[in-house]
Structure formats: structure tokens, C-alpha cells
Amino acid sequence: MLLIRCPYCAVERPEVEFAYAGEAHIARPQDPSALSDEQWKDHLFIRSNPRGTHFERWRHIHGCGRFFNAVRDTVSDKFAMTYKAGLPRPSEAEIGKARS
Amino acid sequence: MLQEYRRLEGSRIAAPDSALAIAMADDCTRFSLRIAEEGIAQAGKAFGVALPKQIGGMTAAGGRLALCLGPDEWQLMAPLDERDALEAAFAALYAKVPHSLVDISHREVGIVVEGRDAALALRSACPLDLDEMAVGSATRTIFDKAQIVLIRQGQDSFRIEVWQSFADHVWGILQAAGREIALEI
Numbered sequence: 001m002l003l004i005r006c007p008y009c010a011v012e013r014p015e016v017e018f019a020y021a022g023e024a025h026i027a028r029p030q031d032p033s034a035l036s037d038e039q040w041k042d043h044l045f046i047r048s049n050p051r052g053t054h055f056e057r058w059r060h061i062h063g064c065g066r067f068f069n070a071v072r073d074t075v076s077d078k079f080a081m082t083y084k085a086g087l088p089r090p091s092e093a094e095i096g097k098a099r100s
Numbered sequence: 101m102l103q104e105y106r107r108l109e110g111s112r113i114a115a116p117d118s119a120l121a122i123a124m125a126d127d128c129t130r131f132s133l134r135i136a137e138e139g140i141a142q143a144g145k146a147f148g149v150a151l152p153k154q155i156g157g158m159t160a161a162g163g164r165l166a167l168c169l170g171p172d173e174w175q176l177m178a179p180l181d182e183r184d185a186l187e188a189a190f191a192a193l194y195a196k197v198p199h200s201l202v203d204i205s206h207r208e209v210g211i212v213v214e215g216r217d218a219a220l221a222l223r224s225a226c227p228l229d230l231d232e233m234a235v236g237s238a239t240r241t242i243f244d245k246a247q248i249v250l251i252r253q254g255q256d257s258f259r260i261e262v263w264q265s266f267a268d269h270v271w272g273i274l275q276a277a278g279r280e281i282a283l284e285i
């Protein structure tokens with residue numbers, strides 16, 4: 001079974017305790033009414049869907065209940081690292097270090 | 101669907117040679133407490149037991165039990181007749197230390213799983229690494245499809261806290277696992 005490290009519990013726990021919650025670091029526009037329909041649609045529905053490194057949200061729903069962020073490779077399915085919600089996107093160097 | 105309240109009360113599952121004994125725990129008072137870090141010390145005073153600060157931590161004294169389930173979430177357990185006194189103690193704290201205290205006593209039942217093969221019985225449906233679970237710790241996890249809180253009271257003694265509506269399902273799986281252990285298959 002895949003193990004995922006919860007940054008709040010600070011332990012690796014079985015995947016079935018977690019729920020996926022979409023792409024991470026998507027900031028809600030400050031003034032939604034100023035946006036065109038096209039821009040609002042992009043905010044709501046258009047995601048980067050990369051091949052490789054992906055920043056995504058997970059929730060430790062059957063554990064501490066917290067949302068957090070993860071860096072996962074969409075090709076190998078391997079998690080590089082996880083970090084608390086609200087922290088900035090880790091740099092390439094940090095991700096590389098976590099992978100090695 | 102109408103369900104009888106605590107319909108499993110008094111039920112037992114046992115294997116020979118005390119390898120496994122599963123029984124419904126006596127009913128108790130349960131609260132869900134949400135509070136900011138600054139208030140932990142005072143909440144501990146109101147409860148009569150200092151609250152654990154680490155997720156997975158557990159503290160106990162005088163029949164009262166405090167489990168830290170999340171960054172700002174605790175489950176408090178106490179004997180049935182202490183509910184009103186605890187509610188009053190936290191109500192007195194509220195003006196100074198804002199928090200949320202919700203009575204969840206009726207939501208859950210306790211199942212005590214004990215014996216040499218207790219961990220084996222739990223492993224039949226719980227993906228948690230029980231070898232890594234310290235005695236005196238507690239965590240929310242999953243048992244088959246049902247969310248539970250698992251408490252390790254001793255090396256061979258666990259307590260499952262599960263919602264009433266899932267209790268039948270969890271009990272049924274434990275019964276099947278207990279049968280296999282009794283027959284040594």
C-alpha cells in the first residue's frame with residue numbers, strides 16, 4: 001500500500017486514510033466581479049495537468065483531518081514531499097533534495 | 101431506518117486460551133473539544149487532566165481520558181455521571197478562553213479488543229502499522245470502510261471508538277476475524 005507522510009501528524013500513514021483534493025496553490029481572484037466570464041471559467045475549471053511534477057492538495061481525512069500540500073510525480077506516482085497548507089511552493093532544489 | 105440504541109451492548113467475542121477477547125465497553129461521556137493552542141493549559145485544568153499536545157498523544161487520570169486527534173482537536177472521555185460537571189467547568193472557561201465543546205457521547209460506542217491476538221484481529225481490516233503504534237497513544241484511522249478512533253491501552257489491549265451506525269459492521273468483521281483466530285486458520 002502507498003504510504004503518505006502527513007506533515008501535521010509527522011508520520012507516514014496508509015493511503016486509504018487520505019483524500020485527494022485537486023491542484024494546489026490556486027489563489028482565488030481578489031475581485032471576482034472584475035473578471036470576464038472567460039477568466040472566471042479558467043479560475044474554476046482549467047488546471048495545469050502536467051506530466052511529471054505536480055503540486056496538489058490532499059486531506060488526511062481519516063486522521064488529523066487537515067488539508068496539506070504534496071509534490072507528486074504524475075508519471076511514477078511517487079510522492080517527493082508533503083508540506084503544510086499555507087507554505088509557499090517548494091523550489092526545484094528543495095524538491096530535488098527531497099527526492100534523493 | 102430505526103435502529104435500536106446500543107444494540108450490541110453486552111455482546112462478546114472470545115477465542116480459547118484468552119488469545120482474544122472482544123467486548124462492548126461500558127458507555128461513557130465523550131466530548132469533542134476544539135481549542136486554540138493558547139487555551140490548552142486552561143482547558144486541561146477544566147478537564148482535570150492536562151491535554152496532550154502531540155497528535156496521537158493521550159493523557160489519563162481518575163477515569164478521564166484526553167486524546168489529541170488533530171492540530172486543534174481533542175476527544176475527551178469520562179465516566180457517564182461526570183458529563184454535567186465537565187460541561188459546567190468548560191462553560192465557566194468560555195468567556196476567557198473561546199472554544200467549542202460538543203457532547204458526542206451518543207454518537208459512538210466503544211469496543212475493547214484484548215489478548216495476545218488483539219493486533220492480529222485488528223489487522224484484518226485496519227491498514228495502520230500497529231507495530232509502530234505506541235502503548236498509550238490514540239489516533240483516528242479507518243477500519244474497513246468505517247472511520248474509527250483507535251486507542252492502544254496496553255501492548256495487547258486496544259479500544260475502538262466507532263459511530264453507532266458503523267458499529268454493527270465493525271463488530272461483524274471482528275466476529276469473522278475472531279472465528280478464524282479461534283479455529284487457528
Ligand SMILES: [Zn+2]
Binds near residue numbers: 008009064065066
Ligand atoms: Zn494527519
